[in-house]
């Protein structure tokens with residue numbers, strides 16, 4: 001039975017991954033997601049076979065078949081990581097309410113990770129819809145409405161305080177509104193303990209990358225991407 005479920009999740013994960021790839025690639029070009037996935041340079045459509053996980057990368061060698069421009073790596077990465085992350089969630093949570101809630105959270109997380117990494121943007125459309133989802137789920141899951149609200153208030157309150165202190169000391173914008181909404185929705189979904197762990201881990205990732213990075217002060221850090229990684233680790237290792 002496990003083999004069957006894992007096969008279904010794999011196929012669903014690849015399909016969801018394709019949709020995510022389209023959303024990310026069309027987002028900054030302000031085009032509809034129904035527009036075919038195309039080369040960023042010459043706009044010729046990417047061949048269907050090239051979009052297959054692993055096979056696509058070897059067939060295309062990461063390049064557009066028409067003009068040879070490099071195809072962004074997320075096109076090949078997302079259809080692989082989406083089913084993998086969903087399978088990990090299934091192994092830990094089976095078919096429970098948590099599995100479905102965390103799956104939505106992870107799919108939103110994948111979108112946020114790449115949009116923040118490539119374009120330094122965390123769209124309200126994603127964060128606000130997951131905030132709504134988390135509030136609805138809190139009436140039915142084992143976290144409960146008040147614990148969800150407490151987690152959200154802690155995360156958002158903590159980030160607002162840090163943003164305020166950062167701006168006071170450096171006179172620069174540190175954490176953006178997108179990051180605050182993101183930690184708020186994580187608080188609502190995971191509760192206080194795992195939100196605390198997420199903040200701790202994302203700061204740790206940020207500090208390690210900052211220590212090893214050559215470009216400093218000039219580049220805005222994609223902190224939302226670090227938060228997403230930390231969130232996934234917290235879900236998989238922690239216990240709320």
Ligand SMILES: [Zn+2]
Pocket residue numbers: 039040041042043044064065066067068069
């Ligand atoms: Zn091209």
